[in-house]
Amino acid sequence: MRMRNKPWVAKYLEEFDHDVLIKEPSVYKGKWRSRLNKDIIHVEIGTGKGDYWLRMAKLYPNYGWIGIEKERNCAAIALKKAVVEPIDNRCFIIADASMISEWFADKEIDVIHLNFSDPWPKKRNHKKRLTHDLFIETYDKVLKNDGQIIMKTDNQQLFEFSLLNMQDKWRLNSVFVNFDSVVHQDVVTEYEKKFIDEGKPIYRAVWQKR
Numbered sequence: 001m002r003m004r005n006k007p008w009v010a011k012y013l014e015e016f017d018h019d020v021l022i023k024e025p026s027v028y029k030g031k032w033r034s035r036l037n038k039d040i041i042h043v044e045i046g047t048g049k050g051d052y053w054l055r056m057a058k059l060y061p062n063y064g065w066i067g068i069e070k071e072r073n074c075a076a077i078a079l080k081k082a083v084v085e086p087i088d089n090r091c092f093i094i095a096d097a098s099m100i101s102e103w104f105a106d107k108e109i110d111v112i113h114l115n116f117s118d119p120w121p122k123k124r125n126h127k128k129r130l131t132h133d134l135f136i137e138t139y140d141k142v143l144k145n146d147g148q149i150i151m152k153t154d155n156q157q158l159f160e161f162s163l164l165n166m167q168d169k170w171r172l173n174s175v176f177v178n179f180d181s182v183v184h185q186d187v188v189t190e191y192e193k194k195f196i197d198e199g200k201p202i203y204r205a206v207w208q209k210r
């Protein structure tokens with residue numbers, strides 16, 4: 001999500017002093033369960049403005065929820081929402097998720113959520129897709145043995161790319177091409193709401209590490 005620079009963001013983040021923001025995530029490598037005091041760790045990569053990450057943390061208080069977002073304007077909005085919520089089973093990292101294996105020990109994460117990830121349609125940019133092998137190989141390291149990746153997208157090309165790329169390495173547990181018309185317990189993200197309002201189909205897949 002490319003946002004126009006918001007004038008308040010630089011100062012807000014510079015002065016931000018609340019335990020929701022983890023400024024040096026590698027300090028917690030191997031210790032996220034004790035940091036969040038939870039046995040199950042969910043990570044959302046590319047939280048945008050943070051609604052999904054925060055609402056899931058409220059809905060599922062027995063899990064720890066870690067949001068990762070590289071875009072500082074979005075991250076600042078997510079943090080503004082987080083600091084007024086009286087919950088402590090969540091934390092947030094502002095950085096590029098390509099560093100994820102620097103922050104998490106092998107098999108430390110239970111579930112990775114990828115919601116409406118940037119589609120990067122041009123071939124030369126495919127390596128930036130969050131389901132490119134460059135990312136999938138690091139997820140494989142940091143996810144526990146039966147850990148899952150859950151993806152939602154409106155983008156058919158990205159969805160097909162992801163299904164094809166994962167098919168030999170991961171078990172496909174479920175797939176929907178019409179998740180918008182299914183009764184479910186999942187939180188609807190900001191982008192998802194926009195696409196549903198536009199009448200676009202929502203694709204969803206769940207893969208499990210073999």
Ligand SMILES: C[S@@+](CC[C@H](N)C(=O)[O-])C[C@H]1O[C@@H](n2cnc3c(N)ncnc32)[C@H](O)[C@@H]1O
Pocket residue numbers: 001002045046047048049068069070071074095096097098115116117118130189190191192
């Ligand atoms: C299209 S937005 C979707 C936001 C939100 N998940 C939703 O569904 O409303 C994708 C977000 O992923 C973030 N993102 C993309 N690649 C990332 C990466 N490698 N590391 C961290 N965040 C990333 C972008 O900055 C952007 O905010």
